[in-house]
Amino acid sequence: MKKCNFLKDQDSSMSKIELKQSLEKIEKVINDACGFFEQMNLPNKSNANLSKPASSRGAVTTARPPPLVIGRDKDCDNIVAMLHDKEEDAQPDTNKAQCYSVIGIHGIGGSGKSTLSQLVCAREEKDGHFNLVMWVHVSQDFSVDTIFRQMSEAASRTPCPQFNNLDTLQTNLQKKLHGKRFLLVLDDVWYNNRDVRQYEKLQQILSPLNAGEAGSKILVTSRTKDALIALGAAEQRCIPMSLLDEDVFLKLFKHYAFHNVCVAADDRIRLEDIATHIAKKLKGSPLAAKLVGGQLRMRPNIDYWRSSRDGNHLDDTMGALWWSYQHLDEQVRRCFAYCSIFPRRRLLEQHELVKLWAAEGFARSSNEGKDLEDVCQGYFDELVSASFLQPEVKKYSSKKDTYIVHDLLLDLADRVAGSDCFRIENQWKQIGDGLIMEGCEEEVPPDVRHLFVQTYGSELINEKICKLDNLRTLIIDGVDVRIQVEEKTVKSLFVRLKKLRVLIIPVYNDQGTFSVPESIGQLRHLRYLRHLPFETRFFWC
Template structure:
C-alpha cells in the first residue's frame, strides 16, 4: 500500500512539474506560480513522510552498483539468428505436408448440417506441433515455411499468428493479406470478408501455418471461433495443408489433427544446445584467450541449467554477452535462478538498466505477438519521458534508440521474419516475455482486447469485462466503443497513454465522446486513435491537453478519409509528434500558426503544405514533404536550419526557386540524417532556354548529404546534371544505391559510372531520352534496372555483369521485340541476367 501511495505521489510530482512548465510557456501570473509551487511542495512533503514511515535506508547505505562489472568488451550488437538441431523435425513435417495419402479430410462440422447433407466439404489436412512456451515451435514452423517457399510444392505459403485472444475477422484479414501480399480491403461484414478470402484461395494448393493456437475445452465460444477460422479453407485445391502450433496436444486434436500427426517438440541434444547457447553468449565478445577458456567452461555448466530451452539460451546468452566478466558468469552459474525458463527470464530482466526495464514494461500494453516498429516505439518512449535525465546534451530519441538496441541485443525484442510481416523493421515480444512484462508493469499498464460481436441485428461488445485499475497510466484499447470510453476510460484521471487501435465503421468515434475524453484526461501525453470511418472532426477542447506530446489520428483506408482539426491544436506547446497516417484530406485552418509548436519533432504522412515559417521548428526530424511557394514563409531557405531532419524528404515546387544561391540556402548537405531525397519540378514542355538554365543552377545548389542512399527526381529539364552528381568535386552523396528519374528530359552522361560506383538500383520512367548512358558496364554494383514508358530508346548498351533483374514495360515496341527475340543482339545482352521482365513476361 505504501509503495503504491509513494508511486502515485512521485508521478503527481512529475505531473505538477510538467504543468509548471506549461504555465511558464503560456506566461503565468504570480498567483498561478504561487499556487503551483504550493502544490509541488505538498507532494514532496507527502512523499518524504511516507519514506520516514517506511524507515527506508539512506542512499549512502545502499549499494546501487551493478552486480558485476565487465572487464571485457561490452557489446550490444545482436547476434544473427541461429536454427540448429531441427533438420530432422523439419524433414518429418515436410514429409507429412507432401504426403498424398489422405490429403484431405471431411469437414465434419458442415457435413452433418442440413445445408450440406448432399455434399461433403473437404478440409485440408491438419498437422500439429506442440510443446511448452519457448521451446521453438514458431521458429520450426517458419523454418518449414522457408523450405516450402523454396521448394515450390505449394502455390501459396501463409503464416498467421492466432494467440489466446483473437477475433475471427482479424484472422481472416491476416490470411487475406498473406494470400495476396497486399492490404486487405474494407468489408462491411464477416461474410463478405470470408467470401473474399475464399476467392483468393480458390484453385490454389496452399500451406497455412496457424501459429500459437490456444484451447480451453470449457470455453465453447473459443472452440466455435477456431472452427470458424477453418471454414473458408475448404476453397483451396486438393493437397492444401494446415500446420498448427500450440502449447497443448488437445488444441491440435480439437482442430481436427489426427493423433499420429501431432508432433511434440524434440529436446535439443546437449552438444547442439551448448552450441546454440554459445552462439548468443559469445557473439562479438573480445576477451583475453585465458579468460575465454574459463568463460567457455562456465558456459557449459550454465547451459545445463537451462534445460534445453532455446528462448532461455537466447535471453541468458544475450545478458552474459553484454557482461563478459568471469566473476559475473560464475555467480550466474552458482545461483538457482536459471533452473527454469521463467526464472531465467526474470534473472535477465533484473540486470537491465532501470530505464530499459521501464521501456520493456511499457510493451505490455500491446497485444501478444503484435508487430512493434522501432521508430514508433522510440518516439513513444521519448514522448513518455523515459529517456534518462542525466544524459544531458543527448537527444532523448537517440537515448531511447540505445534502450531499444539493448532490448534487441538481450532478445527481449525479437526481429520478425520480413516475409511474414508487412512491416519493414518489425519486432515482437515472445509470449513468455510478455507474461513477464505484464508482471513487472503491475497496474501501470493495461490492455483491453475487446471486439464487437453480432447477435442477430444487434452488436454487442465482448472482452471488456475486467475492471481497469484506477491508477493505471498506459492503456491500449483494441476496439473503440463509446460506452467503454465514457464509463471506464474517462474515469482514469492519471492516464498518460491512450491507444485506440480500431474504431470500426459501424461504431464511429463521436465528437461528444472526444469532448468528454479531453475534459477528463488532462494528463495525457500520448493519444492514438486508428479509425475506419471516413470523417472525423476533432473538437476544440483538445487544447486542454497541455501535456500532450504524441498525437495520431490514422485510418486503415485513406483514399476517402477526412480529418478536421481545430486551431487550438497550435496551443499544445509540448507536442513532439503529429501523425496522421494515410488520411487523404486534412482540414486545418491554422497551419500558418504551426510554428508555435517549438518542440515539434515529427510531422508524419500528411503534407502540411500550408505551414509558414517552418524554419522556426528547429527540432524537426521528420518532414516528409515541403512545398516551395512564392509567398512569405514558404521559401526554400526555411529548410536552412532544419539540420536534424532524417529519413525521407520530398521538396516540391522547385520551379519557384530562381537561383543557385536560393538553393544553397536550403543547406541540404548539412542534413546528415537524410537517407532519401525527392526533388520535384512541375513539368513544362514549353520551357525556354533561360528556364532550363535556372533549373540547372538550382539543382547544382541542392547538393545532398554524403550519406544519402536514394535520390529521385521528377520533371527535371535542365541542360545537364550537376557536378556533385557526376563526381566532379568532393561534394554529394558517396554511397548512393538507388537513383530514380521520372519525366526527366536531360540524358545521363557516361560520367555516371564514376559517381555511382555503389548504385544498386536505377529506374527510368517516362523519360524522352534516345539512349541509355554509355559505359553502363562500369556500374559494377548495379542489381536492378527498370525502364517504363521510355518510347524513344531503341537499343541497350552493354549491361553490367552484376545485374540480376531487368524490367522493361510500355516502352519502344522495337526494343521490346528485340528483347524477346531469341538470338537478337539485344536479347544476347540479357542472357546473364537472372530475372528479365519484358512487359510483364
C-alpha cells in the first residue's frame, strides 16, 4: 500500500503565483503517481492458475473465544456432550448415509451464539475427540467457493491453493477430510425458506462433507430454527440460545461497566445499585451489556448513570446500541458510519482505516499542529474502547491489528449513514468449469458520497459510477483476471469524479503494467490513492 501526497484545498480566487504553485503541485502528484505505478511492474500471470480476487482473502481464520466468557460453561458442556454422543453418529453404508450429524444453536442477534460456538471449538481442540476442528463464518451473502476455501484452510491450517472452479475446490476439500472425524462450525447461517436458490447453496456446502469419517459433527448457529433444519438438524438437536441468569448477566454487565474504574467507595456503592437497575432493562443481551457498559465505564458519574437508568432508550438491544452511538463524539460517529461501506464481517485494518478517515477530512482538532492521522487514531481508539470496533483474534494469519464490526452494529451504521454510504456486493455463480460474476441490480443512490464495489466491471463504472457527482470515496475491491481494465475507463473516472478524495482501484492487465492518465491532475481533492496488485489481499473472517 502506498499513499499519494496530501493536497491542500485552494481558494477559488488565486493570484498567478498561487496558480503556478498549484499547477506545480498537481504536476508533482502526477509524476509521483506515474513513478509509483512504474514500480508496480507485475509479472505476466496469464498462465498462472488464479482465482477471482473477490473471494481470495488469504488465510481465513478460526476465531478464538473472547478472553472472558461469563455464564456459558453449562451451555458449552451440554453441546460438547451432544457432539460426543455416539448414538447420534451416522454409519456410512452402501446407501451413502451421511457420516455426520447436525446440531444447531438459534437465537436473536447479539445473544452470544458465535461466542458459544467459539468456546466449544476451543474446548474440542484441546480434547482431541475430533481429528479436525473447523470454524467458518457463513453470513447472509456468501459464495460457495469462498466457504469451500475457508473449510480447506481451516482443515489444513495453510492457505488454499488457487483453483478456478468449484469442482476442483470440492475435490481438494474432500481429500483433506478423507478418513478424518471432523467438527465443522458453520457460524451465522441465514436462511429464507422461500428462497430456493439459497437452499441449494446451503446443500452445496454440505456436498463434500461425506468424505469424512463416521462420527463427524456439524454445529450450526443461526437466528432462526429454519436454517438449522434446512441443513439437516433434527428438531431435538435445535437448541435455543439460553438467557443468562439474572445474577450472571449482572456480573457480565458490571464487568464491562466497572473494569478499571476508580471511584470513591460511597460512589461505587451507588453506581452498583444503579447498574443493577440498568442491567434489567437490557433484556439479557450480551452485546447490549458490552456496549452500554463500555459507555458507562467512560463516564463514572452518578447523575449520568441515573439519567441512563431512568430513560426508556435501553429497553431493547437496538435501542441500547442507538443510545451508545449517540454518546460518541460527533466526529467519531462519522468515522463509525463510514464503516458501513464495507461488507459484513470484513476484517478492517487499523492503519488503513485511520488513513482513510484522515483523507476524508474527518479529523477535527483545536491543535492546528497535530497530525491528522494522530487525531483519527484517537477516534479509532474510542471506537475500540466503546466496542463499536472489536479486535479479531486470529490463529493462522500474520495479519495484525485487524478489527470487525458486529452484524447488529453494521445494521446501525447502515441506518445512520443513510445514502452517504453504499456497497455493491456482487455474487458469483458456477458456469461450466468456471465462475462468473452476476450483475448488480441495485440502484446506487445518486447522492452517495462513499462507495465500495466488490468486483470491477467497465459497464458498472461507465453507466453508474461515473454519474455520481458527489462521490468522495471509491473502493473497487478486485477484478476478474479475465477482464482487462481499460485505460479509457480509468480516465473517465478521473475526468468525471472530480470530488474524489479516496481512490482504491485494481490495475491488472495482460502486461502487468498500468499507466496513469494525465487526467489524474483534475482530481484536485485527491488525498489517498492506492492500487490493488495480485499480491494484495483483503482478509475476511
